[in-house]
Amino acid sequence: MKNFELFESQNRIKKIENLGDPLKNLQELVDFEIFREELESMSRSGTEKGGRPPYDPVMMFKIIVLQKLYNLSDRQTEYQINDRFTFQRFLGVGEHEKLPDEKTIWVYRERLIREGSDRILFSKLSYWIQRSGFELKAGAIVDATIISVPIQRNTEEENEAIKQDQIPKAWKEDGRKLRQKDTDARWTKKRGKSYFGYKNHIMIDSTHKIIRDYTTTSANVHDSQVCIKLIETMRKGELIFGDSAYPIPTVLLEGKKKGILTLFCEKGKRNQPLSEDSKILNKHLSKVRSRVEHIFADIKSFGGKRIRCRGLARAELQIFLSNFVYNTRRFIFLSGASHA
Incomplete structure (x- = not known):
């Protein structure tokens, strides 16, 4: 009977792999050990004598990645890592090993926020992708998308x-109420519709569609205000594409100082419509610029366009995770494996 059960189990594993397990692809293509040094350097609670031994930091980070990839709550994550073989295989644990509960997952995520390691982790992934053969080319595209939070x-x-x-006086006097409020999120309008939340400003490689850099702001921050910061990371002689929100004097001046060719769509003004030449140029530039929309669509597909958290620090972590997960999915696709 045991031999039969083992045979059936092996058949099931083989079938899962034939159907295309995205986590197996991710495990094979990204060595999560590259993050260990940074993850182990993070301060942790419960280190006093007699405290519970901490879970492996790489495994905990993988759990946070799984949570974002599958848009899971802490409780759903606890259930899935205990229930799903593919999750356990990705985490590198056996079916009888003790796994963290929802509270432990929450505490670890809060620790990631406090330590502010997201930029280093993102850079390590970017370096891994580049050394795997997908080096950044000479062109970049900038754009931003609104990330909604509960109204x-x-x-x-x-x-x-x-x-x-x-902070409103009534909130200061009532700590419980203040904890339930997001004082960093802001309202903004896009095409006549109001949104409440944050913005994910990204700069992508125009060839491979890999996110090169990103910044998180409240939703009311204009796209052009962040563009200067993103341009600072570019090399002399590179091209940068963007929509009509970006060609303002300060951005154009910064690009000129850095020796970067700015290729932004033009916008018509009142009583000064675009010339035919400008319309033709906009059409050509839009074909390149529109590639960034594919990134936002993919992030939306795994729930990254809406987050369930309060405050800029937590929003920054969630947006980092969305961009991190997108880059892993894109890397899998570029490498020829099944898309995550």
Whole structure:
């Protein structure tokens, strides 16, 4: 009977692999050990004598990646890592090993926020992808997308205080209420529709569609304000593409100082419509610039366009994870494996 069960188990594993297990592809293509040094350097609670031995930091980071990839809550994550063989194989654990509960997962994610290791982890992944044969080319595309958070029901006075970067008096007096409020998220409008949350500003490689750099801001920050920061990471002689939100004097001047060719779509003005030449140029530039929309569509497909958290620090971690997961999925695709 045991031999039969073993045979059936092996058949099931083989079938899963034939159907295309994205986690197996991810495990084979990205060596998560490259993150160990940074993850182990993070401070951790419970290190006092007699405390519970900590879980392996690489395994914990993999759990956070799984959570983002499959858009899971902490409780759902606890259930899935205990239930799914493919999750356990990705984590490198046996079916009888003790796994972290939802509270431990929450605590670890909060630790990632406190330590601010996201930029280093993102850079390590970028370096891994580049050394695997997908080096950054001479062209980049910039764009931003709104990341929505749950809408708050505030009074006019409370909203006015938030706009002035102040905490409403009633919230200061009620700690429980303050903990339930997001004082960093902001409202913005796009094509006549209002959104509440943050923005994920990204710069991608125009050839491979890999995210090169990113910045998180409140939703009301104009795209052009962040472009200068992204340009700082570019090399002399590179090209940068963007939509009509970017060609403002400060951005163009920064590009010129860095020796970067700025190729932004033009925008018509009141009583000054675009010339036919400008329309033709915009059409050609849009074909390149539109490649960035594929990234946002992919991030949306695994729930990355909406986050369930409060505050800029937590939003920064969630947006980092969305960009990190996207790059792993794109890397798998470019490498010829099944898309995650």
